[in-house]
Amino acid sequence: MPLYAGEDTALIPTLNAFHIGRGYSIDNRKNEVIVSDPGGSTVYGSHNRWLCHADRSSHNAHNRHADSCTPETGSMLTQMNVRGLLFDPYNNAYIVILRDEHRSDMLPIWVGKSEASAIGFALENISPPRPTTHDLMKSMLDNVDAKILSAVVTDLKDNTYYAKIHLWYGDSEYSVDARPSDAIALALRAEAPIFTAETVLRKQRSEELERWLENVKPEDFGKLDT
Amino acid sequence: MSVKQHTDLIPLTVLGVTDDPNTDTQIVILQDEAQADILPIWMGPAEGTAIRHALDDMVPPRPTSHDLMASFLTHLDIRLTHVVVTNVQNNTYYAMIYLCSDERARTVDARPSDAIALALRAKCPIYVTQDVLKNGGGANVATWLAKLGPQACGPSQSETQDDSPKTSQETED
Numbered sequence: 163m164p165l166y167a168g169e170d171t172a173l174i175p176t177l178n179a180f181h182i183g184r185g186y187s188i189d190n191r192k193n194e195v196i197v198s199d200p201g202g203s204t205v206y207g208s209h210n211r212w213l214c215h216a217d218r219s220s221h222n223a224h225n226r227h228a229d230s231c232t233p234e235t236g237s238m239l240t241q242m243n244v245r246g247l248l249f250d251p252y253n254n255a256y257i258v259i260l261r262d263e264h265r266s267d268m269l270p271i272w273v274g275k276s277e278a279s280a281i282g283f284a285l286e287n288i289s290p291p292r293p294t295t296h297d298l299m300k301s302m303l304d305n306v307d308a309k310i311l312s313a314v315v316t317d318l319k320d321n322t323y324y325a326k327i328h329l330w331y332g333d334s335e336y337s338v339d340a341r342p343s344d345a346i347a348l349a350l351r352a353e354a355p356i357f358t359a360e361t362v363l364r365k366q367r368s369e370e371l372e373r374w375l376e377n378v379k380p381e382d383f384g385k386l387d388t
Numbered sequence: 389m390s391v392k393q394h395t396d397l398i399p400l401t402v403l404g405v406t407d408d409p410n411t412d413t414q415i416v417i418l419q420d421e422a423q424a425d426i427l428p429i430w431m432g433p434a435e436g437t438a439i440r441h442a443l444d445d446m447v448p449p450r451p452t453s454h455d456l457m458a459s460f461l462t463h464l465d466i467r468l469t470h471v472v473v474t475n476v477q478n479n480t481y482y483a484m485i486y487l488c489s490d491e492r493a494r495t496v497d498a499r500p501s502d503a504i505a506l507a508l509r510a511k512c513p514i515y516v517t518q519d520v521l522k523n524g525g526g527a528n529v530a531t532w533l534a535k536l537g538p539q540a541c542g543p544s545q546s547e548t549q550d551d552s553p554k555t556s557q558e559t560e561d
Contacts, residue, residue: 169450276434280453292480295435295453298498302457305496306466306489322450331464338463340456 170323170341171272239314239357242269244346247282258346260315260358267363269315271323277343284350296347303329303352310352311335313345318365396518397472400427402504405440410535416504418473418514425521427473429481435501442508454502458509464489468510471503476520 242260245268250257256278260269273281280296283289293301303310308331317324325345329336340348349356403417403426414436418427438454440446451459461468466489475482483503485496498506507514 169448274434276432277453292482292499293497293502295438295457295502298485298496298502299453299457299460302485302487302496303460305494306464306487308460308464324450327456329460329464336463338456338459339451341450341452344451344453344456 170277170325170343171321238360240267240360240363242315242356242358244281244285244350244356247278247285258343260346260356262358262363267358269358269363269366271315271342273341273343277341277347280347281343281350284347296344296351299344299348300351306331310348310354312354313340313342313349313356315342315345315356315358315362317359318362318369321369323362397515398425398518398521400473400514400516402439402443402508402514404443405436416501418504418516420516420521427516427521429473429500429504431499431501435499435505438505439501439508442505454505454509457502457506461487461510468506468512469493470513470515471498471507473500473503473514473516473520475517476523481520 240262242262245259245261248257248259250272253272255272255274258271258273258278258281260271261267280294283294284296289297300310308329311328311330314326314328315323316326323342325340325342326337327340327345327348329338346356348354398420400418400420403419405414405416408415408430411430412433413430414433416429416431416436416439418429419425420427438452441448441452442454448455460466466487469486469488471486472484473481474484481500483498483500485498485503485506487494487496504514
């Protein structure tokens with residue numbers, strides 16, 4: 163858990179790299195992230211209660227503004243929906259699953275417990291008796307007439323995801339550095355679209371491949387000369 | 389400004405955050421300037437950590453939720469003038485956040501934990517109403533102390549043969 167403190171990570175801590183190399187995979191046909199136990203026998207995810215969330219599409223009037231919100235990298239943006247939340251039993255952490263509209267790309271982001279519940283409440287439209295931290299954030303912005311235009315996952319560096327929240331306030335646009343978990347929790351509350359930079363999707367795919375390669379044993383390679 | 393309208397507001401300082409050995413919660417200990425009254429507020433571990441970080445001036449590699457909130461205020465040039473613990477009902481504390489943007493004062497309803505975490509980051513004063521301080525603190529501490537078992541006072545005290553263990557010691561960490 164300390165490895166997660168304050169960060170939204172793309173990878174399981176190295177401690178568990180072996181297990182996860184074997185135990186974690188994305189099934190794009192079923193649109194599921196599967197976390198299996200070290201023996202590979204138990205599959206979590208398919209029967210996880212969080213996964214029953216319907217896709218949260220976020221088409222709305224803000225899209226027009228959001229299209230102009232390209233991150234510094236100048237990379238293309240892909241709109242993502244929040245597919246749901248999964249519990250990762252190895253790390254006692256949660257995984258937020260983002261999926262693009264064509265359902266061809268998935269972005270799993272590991273987050274802490276309180277960040278996950280902030281997203282979970284928004285997904286399930288639960289409003290607790292007292293405002294949560296993200297409810298307060300939203301009501302503070304509403305109070306001063308600041309509008310949340312979009313949340314963008316902008317980068318993936320050293321297994322940590324970076325995001326930006328784009329705001330409209332007064333007569334100008336602001337972008338504020340944030341963890342994706344906060345950005346997503348806020349975007350869901352404001353019904354603002356969530357985007358991912360194309361570069362992040364690419365990096366995430368290659369890190370996944372790298373992790374897979376690390377676990378490949380010599381006998382996994384076929385003999386080419388026969 | 390609006391502080392002057394409420395003559396019964398008492399400024400508080402945050403003494404510290406401590407674990408509640410009875411439950412999975414944390415207690416933030418606030419004290420008035422005369423050091424006559426103590427206001428303990430129970431909150432979840434995430435909220436407690438948010439206050440601890442601010443007290444320790446700890447800057448994590450990535451902004452926490454409360455850092456983000458403070459960063460919104462800085463970016464949009466909104467001033468946090470003060471926060472007030474306004475009410476206590478059925479053991480739940482209520483707070484109010486006072487903002488100033490475009491020369492206009494605005495108030496936002498909040499949990500005290502968020503209000504305090506934000507006030508410490510924005511370095512603005514924390515107040516409590518006289519009523520809350522009078523009604524809130526004492527009764528809660530008494531109930532809480534009554535529930536404390538001897539093991540909650542820590543092993544060091546029994547080992548050092550201190551026959552008058554002070555539970556208040558925890559609040560000074």
